[in-house]
Amino acid sequence: MRKICFHFQISQPYRLRRYHFFDINKHHNYFDDFQNSYLVKRLADFCYLPANKMFLDLLKKYEDISLSFSISGDSIQLFKEHAPEVIESFKELIATNRVEIVGNTFSHSIASLYGKDAFMHQIKKQEKQLKEVFDVTPVSFCNTELIYSDEIGEWLAEAGYKVVLTEGARHILAWKSAGYLYCNPFQTNLKVLMRNYNLCDDITLRFQNKSWEHYPLTADKYLSFLNNIPHDAPYINLFMDYETIGEYHTKESGIFDFFYHLFVQIAERKELSFMLPQDVAKEEDSVLTIHVPWAMSSSSDEKDTNEWLGNELQQEAFEQLFKLENLYKESKNENAKMNWLRLQAADHFAFMSTKWFAETSVKRNFDVYPSPYQAFINYMNVLNDVKLQLEKKK
Amino acid sequence: MKVLMFGWEFPPHIAGGLGTACFGLTQGLAKNHVDVTFVMPKASGDEDQRKIKIISASDVELDTRYSDYFQFHKEISYVEVNSRLIPYVGLDDYFNVINQKESALLEDVKVTEKRKYLFSGTYGANLMEEVKNYALVAAEIARNEDFDIIHAHDWLTFRAGIMAKKISNKPLCIHVHATEFDRSDEFSRNEIVYNLEKEGMEAADAICAVSDLTRNIIIEKYGIEPSKVFTLHNAVIPHQKEVERVEDVPYKIVTFLGRVTFQKGPEYFIETAKKVMEYDKDVRFVLAGDGDMMNRMIERVAELGIADRFHFTGFLNGEEIDLLFGMSDVYVMPSISEPFGISPLEAMRAHVPVVISKQSGVSEILQYAIKVDFWDINAMADAIYGILHYPALANFFAERGKEEVNSLKWEHVAKKLKGIYASLLPRN
Numbered sequence: 001m002r003k004i005c006f007h008f009q010i011s012q013p014y015r016l017r018r019y020h021f022f023d024i025n026k027h028h029n030y031f032d033d034f035q036n037s038y039l040v041k042r043l044a045d046f047c048y049l050p051a052n053k054m055f056l057d058l059l060k061k062y063e064d065i066s067l068s069f070s071i072s073g074d075s076i077q078l079f080k081e082h083a084p085e086v087i088e089s090f091k092e093l094i095a096t097n098r099v100e101i102v103g104n105t106f107s108h109s110i111a112s113l114y115g116k117d118a119f120m121h122q123i124k125k126q127e128k129q130l131k132e133v134f135d136v137t138p139v140s141f142c143n144t145e146l147i148y149s150d151e152i153g154e155w156l157a158e159a160g161y162k163v164v165l166t167e168g169a170r171h172i173l174a175w176k177s178a179g180y181l182y183c184n185p186f187q188t189n190l191k192v193l194m195r196n197y198n199l200c201d202d203i204t205l206r207f208q209n210k211s212w213e214h215y216p217l218t219a220d221k222y223l224s225f226l227n228n229i230p231h232d233a234p235y236i237n238l239f240m241d242y243e244t245i246g247e248y249h250t251k252e253s254g255i256f257d258f259f260y261h262l263f264v265q266i267a268e269r270k271e272l273s274f275m276l277p278q279d280v281a282k283e284e285d286s287v288l289t290i291h292v293p294w295a296m297s298s299s300s301d302e303k304d305t306n307e308w309l310g311n312e313l314q315q316e317a318f319e320q321l322f323k324l325e326n327l328y329k330e331s332k333n334e335n336a337k338m339n340w341l342r343l344q345a346a347d348h349f350a351f352m353s354t355k356w357f358a359e360t361s362v363k364r365n366f367d368v369y370p371s372p373y374q375a376f377i378n379y380m381n382v383l384n385d386v387k388l389q390l391e392k393k394k
Numbered sequence: 395m396k397v398l399m400f401g402w403e404f405p406p407h408i409a410g411g412l413g414t415a416c417f418g419l420t421q422g423l424a425k426n427h428v429d430v431t432f433v434m435p436k437a438s439g440d441e442d443q444r445k446i447k448i449i450s451a452s453d454v455e456l457d458t459r460y461s462d463y464f465q466f467h468k469e470i471s472y473v474e475v476n477s478r479l480i481p482y483v484g485l486d487d488y489f490n491v492i493n494q495k496e497s498a499l500l501e502d503v504k505v506t507e508k509r510k511y512l513f514s515g516t517y518g519a520n521l522m523e524e525v526k527n528y529a530l531v532a533a534e535i536a537r538n539e540d541f542d543i544i545h546a547h548d549w550l551t552f553r554a555g556i557m558a559k560k561i562s563n564k565p566l567c568i569h570v571h572a573t574e575f576d577r578s579d580e581f582s583r584n585e586i587v588y589n590l591e592k593e594g595m596e597a598a599d600a601i602c603a604v605s606d607l608t609r610n611i612i613i614e615k616y617g618i619e620p621s622k623v624f625t626l627h628n629a630v631i632p633h634q635k636e637v638e639r640v641e642d643v644p645y646k647i648v649t650f651l652g653r654v655t656f657q658k659g660p661e662y663f664i665e666t667a668k669k670v671m672e673y674d675k676d677v678r679f680v681l682a683g684d685g686d687m688m689n690r691m692i693e694r695v696a697e698l699g700i701a702d703r704f705h706f707t708g709f710l711n712g713e714e715i716d717l718l719f720g721m722s723d724v725y726v727m728p729s730i731s732e733p734f735g736i737s738p739l740e741a742m743r744a745h746v747p748v749v750i751s752k753q754s755g756v757s758e759i760l761q762y763a764i765k766v767d768f769w770d771i772n773a774m775a776d777a778i779y780g781i782l783h784y785p786a787l788a789n790f791f792a793e794r795g796k797e798e799v800n801s802l803k804w805e806h807v808a809k810k811l812k813g814i815y816a817s818l819l820p821r822n
Contacts, residue, residue, distance in 0.1 A: 020772055021779040022673055316786030354761075373764050374773070376787060377780030 003235050003275035004226070004266060005193065006067040007165060008242035009142060010048070011108040012040060012075040013345035015368065019381045028389060030339060030382045035368070037082045044083035047246030052089040054260055059096045062267035066098035066274045069242070070142040073106035073126045074342060076133055087133060094134055100276040101130060103138030103161065109344035110308050112143055112152045113295055114322045119152070122341070123159055139163065140277035144346050146195065146239065146298040147305065150185060150291060157187035162281035165239055168194035169296045169303035179233025181280055182290035191280045192290055195239045197298065199225060204244045208253050216254070219261035226272065234286075236272070239298075300355075308349035313376040317352065320383055327390040336389035343383060351375035395815060396429045398541040398558060400532060400551035404434050404441050404448065411736050412571055415604075416547055418631045420446045422808030428815070431539055433554070435513035435528055449539075451531040452513045521550075522586070529553035536561040543567060543815050549574075549587055552594025559597065565818035568598040569626075572733045573611050579656055592616050599818050602626040602811065604734040605755025624814055627759050629804040630739050637744035640720040645678040646782050649722040649746075651715065651737055652729075654685030659728035659751065659768045664691060666726070668698045669775040670782075677782060682707040682718060719744035723788065724781050728768045729754050738763060742799045747791035749777045759802065762794040 017032035058065050071090070079086040093099040105111065106126040111118035123141075130136050140163035141156050148166035156164055168178030178194040202225065206212045214221060226236060241248070249255040266272050299307040309315055321343055328340050352372045369375040399420065403413035420430045424445035437450035513524050532554035536544070544566045546555030552568055559566040574588045595601055595616050601623045603609035609625045612618050648670070650663045660681060667679040681691065681704070688706070695704045710718065719725070725741035725748045732754035739756065741748050742763070750757050751768035764781075766773040781788050 020776050021783070022669065022775075024673075312786050312790050316784070371765065373780070373787060374777070377776055377784065380780065380784045381776070 001271070001273045002231065002233075003279075004272045005235065005237045005239075005275045005277060007070070007102065007142065007237075007239040007277065008067070008244075009070050009104075009239065010075045010242045011070075011072040011104075011144065011346075012036075012043065012078055013072075013108050013347040014074055014078070014342045015039070016348065016378055016382055019378055019385075021381050024381055024385045025388050028335070028339075028385060030385070031342075032368075036078060040078045040082045043243060043247055044079070044086050046250065047243055048083075048086045049089055050251070050256065051242065051245045051259075052086075052093055054256055055099075055263075056089075056092055056096070058260065058263045058267075059093070059098055062264070063098075064267050064270075064274055065263055066100070066276050068100040068102050068140070068276050068278075069093075070102040070104040072104055072108045073129045074108060074345065076129060091134065094136065098276075100140065100278050101134055101136045101138055102165065102277055103127060103130070103141040105144050105344075107341045107345050108144050108347065109341070110144055110147065110305075110318075110346045110349060111322075111344055112147055112155075113305055113309065114318070116155050118322060118325055118344075119155060120159060122344070123156075125341070139281055140165065142239070142277075145307075147295055148192075148292055148297075149295040150293060152295065153184035153190050153192070153292070154187050157184065157190040161190065163191045163193060163277045165193050165237070165277060166195065166292075167296055167298045167303055168196055168237070171303065172290065172292055172296055176288075176290075177230070177233045178237065179229065179235050181235060181283055181287050183287045185289040185291055188287070188289065191283065191287065193235065193237050193277055193280065194290070195237050195298065196229075199229075199236070200238055200240050203258075204240050204248060207244075207249050207255060207258070217258065219258055219265050222258075222262055223265055223269075235275070306355065307353055308346055311352070311354045311372075313354075313372065314349050314352045317349065317376060317379055317383070320380070324383075324387055324390060327387065331390040333389055333392065336386055336392075339382075339386050340390065343379070343386060348375070348379050352379065395427075395543070395812070395819075396541040397423065397431070397543045397545050397815070398536065398539055398564075399430050399432045400528075400544070400546040400554045400558070401432055401434050402548065402550045404432065404437070406440060407438055411734075412548060414631065414736070415571060415628055417442075418629055418804040419808060419811070421631070422629070422804030422806075423811065425805045426808045426812050428808070428812055431541065433532065433535055435524060449535060451528055451535075454531045454534050525550055525553055525590075529557040533557045533561050536564075542819060545569060546594065547571065549591045549594060552590055552597075556594065556597045565599040566597060567600045567602060567814065567818065568594050569602045569604075570595075570608055570612060570733075571604050573608060573615070575611050575615055576608075576657060576731045576733050598622070600624060600814050602814065604628055606758050607731075607753070607755045608733045624810075626807060626811060626814075627755065627802075628734050628736060629802040629807045630736070630743070630799060631804065632800075633743055637716045637719050639745065640717065643721050645676055646674070646723045647678050647680055647721050648724045648726060648778055648782075649680045649682065649718060649741075650726050650728070651682045651710070651718070651741075652727070654681070654683050654688045654691055656687060657729060657731050658683075658685070659730045660685075660687060660691050661694065662728040662768055662771055662774065663726055664694050664698070664704070666728070666771045666774045666778065667704055668700055669771060670778050671700055671703055674779065674782065677703070679704045680707060680718065680722075681705070682710050682715070684709045715740075716744070719746055722746045724749060724778050726774065726778065727751060727754060727756075728774065730768050732756070739799050739802065742791075742795035745792040745796055747781045747788050747795065749774060749781070760798065762791055762798045 014031045015035050016030055019030055105122040109122045111122050141161045142165040146167045178196045182192040184190040207217050209215055245255050245259060295305050296303050297305055309318055328337055331337055351367055351369050352375045354372050401416045405413055405417045420432055423430050430446040432446050433449045433451055436452045437448050441448050536558035544555050544558045544564055546552050547569045548571050555566050555568055574583055595618045603612055603623055603625050606625050609623050612623050613620050652658045654660050695701050719741055725746045727735055727738050727750045729751050734755035738748040738750050749764045752765045753768050757765045764777040
């Protein structure tokens with residue numbers, strides 16, 4: 001029987017406030033507390049809580065159903081501060097034993113594009129947090145925006161991970177299908193699950209698109225899509241932002257009903273079986289190697305890293321940020337250290353993107369800057385102060 | 395396609411941006427195979443006539459036997475205007491309006507059958523009279539020239555355009571480079587100019603506005619039907635020579651260039667300077683230009699105690715401007731209301747990063763510029779500080795900005811204009 005793997009990502013960052021150059025070395029509160037609180041509460045009310053409730057109902061009703069989540073460390077912190085009931089609600093899900101919590105970076109970081117040390121530090125910090133909050137130890141890993149390369153895979157294997165979730169990028173797969181199980185060419189014990197992004201985009205991008213030929217999308221119609229892909233490929237991997245349910249598509253759009261019936265239909269028809277990423281960890285048959293010499297991601301159509309490091313501004317900010325790595329290791333200023341980690345979030349870099357068509361991305365919803373340049377200036381102002389703070393109390 | 399175009403000035407003898415824009419537009423039209431006959435009050439003979447034909451209104455003989463001539467003459471009222479006023483009107487200028495239904499001039503005309511008017515072609519004391527006479531000459535030209543479309547630039551020539559339309563029955567396109575709402579604040583707004591503008595807009599078959607900002611003013615403040623108002627952004631004429639960067643300047647230089655008047659927002663530049671200087675001792679602010687707010691600005695700089703690092707240059711000529719651009723690290727245009735605003739493009743062409751107000755037409759077409767609200771001095775200060783202190787940003791703008799400016803071509807503007815013309819012509 002073909003297997004279907006559902007994975008939902010939550011990666012809310014600490015959004016920066018407007019931090020002027022004359023605040024440098026004077027004020028060290030970089031975050032927009034109002035905005036962060038407002039957004040997290042809104043997402044909790046519109047998405048996380050009702051969606052969790054829906055999945056809990058489904059899990060209770062159908063014992064075949066299983067699904068997985070990755071929740072960034074920053075998101076967990078934000079929940080603790082502004083919506084602790086979300087954490088409780090996830091605990092209930094986890095208690096069913098059919099919900100897997102997948103590892104990821106602590107602060108939705110793009111450290112994996114910089115180097116091993118910074119990346120490993122992010123992973124370890126997140127593992128510690130997952131242990132503390134949910135009492136879980138992840139065996140699968142979902143990197144920030146599905147960023148992955150052979151090298152990143154090697155680091156993950158070294159960190160003890162058995163499975164990694166990434167993009168089924170066309171330029172990597174070529175004639176191959178995302179529906180097979182792959183492994184890292186150098187660490188063959190690390191299984192690679194590749195996302196079927198067309199099927200995901202049908203939901204995340206096109207669900208409410210009235211000019212789309214398949215509008216309105218129903219669970220039945222979607223099942224026929226699943227049925228139409230070649231049956232010899234054993235895996236259907238659907239990874240998406242959890243905010244798809246209730247935020248990108250509001251309740252009124254029918255997104256909850258869609259997911260509810262989709263899960264019910266899959267469970268009742270028994271043509272597909274639910275699968276968790278950790279289930280493939282011990283798989284040994286028919287595993288193929290996949291070469292990813294350069295980092296790829298789930299970003300727009302190119303599936304490259306240009307959304308975060310595509311222009312000189314982003315590259316400069318990235319370079320200046322990670323220049324502070326040694327300072328971070330030596331510093332005893334815990335506040336400043338935490339802030340340095342938070343500045344690694346992919347979101348800050350995406351706001352500096354000058355790929356003008358990036359506005360089609362659903363994440364632009366959260367963009368608060370009038371232009372990429374102001375995003376850059378603001379970020380650099382903050383970074384300069386973080387640097388001063390790291391230097392101060394060595 | 396043949397166009398009869400009415401302007402007020404044409405390079406090399408120009409007082410403002412209008413002449414430059416007319417030159418660029420006519421060259422662009424020529425490239426799009428549109429023939430242009432350009433009429434101006436007084437040509438000097440050294441205008442570039444390789445691509446277009448220029449008519450000097452001063453050389454046109456009027457045949458006063460036509461009855462419509464008298465009809466029009468009667469309707470016209472005279473206005474005397476203070477000489478410093480137009481088109482660069484300032485707060486302290488004033489208008490002196492006299493309605494003269496019957497003039498000595500009219501009697502003059504009755505005696506002879508043919509006469510010429512002499513135009514100064516400047517923005518002088520008898521401006522309104524020249525505007526009127528220009529319209530009379532326009533009638534004569536419209537009778538004799540062969541053309542398909544009439545195109546009139548700014549309110550000075552609207553009457554001429556209307557007259558030409560009356561005589562020829564050809565469609566009229568008027569071009570709005572600025573409105574009375576940009577030139578003045580609500581206390582000094584001139585009714586007569588406003589009425590002339592409105593008259594031209596109502597009579598026109600199509601209106602070209604230099605920005606969406608101006609288009610909205612035309613629709614909202616003049617009550618014009620939106621469907622006939624088109625936005626036609628300006629472009630730039632390719633630069634003959636590169637502006638050379640001046641090396642070894644011991645300070646970072648932030649520049650304002652423009653008339654020191656209310657609409658240009660010089661006071662926001664000064665308040666911003668104060669903010670940046672408090673955190674950066676190595677920066678100098680330069681305010682280049684002259685205008686009716688000059689004294690107040692000098693006083694304000696003294697009051698803030700930054701006169702040692704804030705410089706007033708007064709009016710600069712072309713070479714001096716190039717030199718200043720060559721030394722500048724940031725160019726700031728904090729205009730309160732700017733129909734278009736060509737100067738940031740000149741700065742970008744000289745590799746200078748620009749910070750411009752959102753209340754400018756040029757901000758609608760630029761991507762490689764930082765845009766802020768003119769009143770938001772914190773945002774303006776952040777932008778300036780960012781460019782001065784984060785070299786990646788300055789380099790990014792210097793390179794991409796220049797490319798962007800070079801891609802703004804009059805040829806493309808003219809192509810769009812040709813499309814507007816075509817929509818006005820009767821279908822064959």
